[in-house]
Amino acid sequence: MSRPTPDVVLCPGGPMLLRGEHLVMDDDGVEHPTTRPISAVCRCGKSATKPWCDGTHKVIPERLRP
Secondary structure, X not given: OOOOOOOEEEOOOOOEEEEOOOEEEOOOOOEEEOOOXXXXXXXXXXXXXXXXXXXXXXXXOHHHOO
């Protein structure tokens, strides 16, 4: 029996991965539709491309990561 693939995956210390079509609301209340099969959403708050993850979480101290 196969397990269903989750729509949302929280990566420890990293982004939230969304599978499929979703709307992501940024800090200003603007909605952004996902445009890829899997989209990475920033959880550390430091990305230059918010609400999307740009990998910045990799260079911040581990204790400050989500």
